[in-house]
Amino acid sequence: xxxxxxxxxxxxxxxLVMASRMQMATLTCLSLLLLWSQMPGAQGQKFQFxxxxxxxxxxxxxxxxxxxxxxxxxxxxxITSVRLLRQxxxxxxxxxxxxxxxxxxxxxxxxxxxxxxxxxxxxxxTLKSFSTLANNFVLIVSxxxxxxxxxxxxxxxxxxxxxxxxxxxxxxxxxxxxxxxxLGEVDVLLTWMQKFYKF
Numbered sequence: 141x142x143x144x145x146x147x148x149x150x151x152x153x154x155x156l157v158m159a160s161r162m163q164m165a166t167l168t169c170l171s172l173l174l175l176w177s178q179m180p181g182a183q184g185q186k187f188q189f190x191x192x193x194x195x196x197x198x199x200x201x202x203x204x205x206x207x208x209x210x211x212x213x214x215x216x217x218x219i220t221s222v223r224l225l226r227q228x229x230x231x232x233x234x235x236x237x238x239x240x241x242x243x244x245x246x247x248x249x250x251x252x253x254x255x256x257x258x259x260x261x262x263x264x265x266t267l268k269s270f271s272t273l274a275n276n277f278v279l280i281v282s283x284x285x286x287x288x289x290x291x292x293x294x295x296x297x298x299x300x301x302x303x304x305x306x307x308x309x310x311x312x313x314x315x316x317x318x319x320x321x322x323l324g325e326v327d328v329l330l331t332w333m334q335k336f337y338k339f
Contacts, residue, residue: 187280188338192239194283197276199334205272206326213324219317224309225328229302236292238336240299243284245329246277248307253322256315273326 187194233241254274286296310318 189238190235192284205269208269216320217324225325229306230332237299240286244303
């Protein structure tokens with residue numbers, strides 16, 4: 141029995157037609173991605189913290205990693221009267237100041253929060269999401285190069301004072317509670333950071 145013609149393809153077995161369609165769809169998708177990557181501005185997406193640029197980090201990936209652990213973290217936070225990343229820390233931060241502040245905050249998260257919470261992530265099966273956040277934070281910090289010039293002292297000092305407010309509030313809590321609260325407030329940090337994302 142002869143194979144029927146399928147969409148103008150004579151004597152072509154259906155499986156081969158399906159494979160051919162999948163290849164075409166894949167090629168079309170790859171072509172669109174290639175065209176998109178060559179469009180003006182597609183490569184220009186970046187965080188711009190004052191003079192400091194960060195490329196290769198997609199905010200959506202950070203949000204997805206946080207959403208995967210959000211309910212677990214925020215359900216464990218029993219101290220609702222305290223906020224670490226409050227307005228005095230993140231509000232009205234100048235562009236120049238933002239580079240110093242984000243650098244200091246992310247370093248603290250990496251060296252104190254993620255490092256000390258690592259064992260718990262295994263227990264609550266959220267290691268993959270925490271790894272995604274931590275790896276992206278490492279990538280951001282590695283690209284930040286805050287100026288150490290003397291004329292920038294006032295800006296560095298202002299950013300440092302903001303960070304000290306955060307750290308002081310963190311240290312006033314029991315370590316376990318502080319770690320949980322800091323992780324539960326990653327959405328506050330990401331919301332603030334996203335203000336500096338440029339397309």
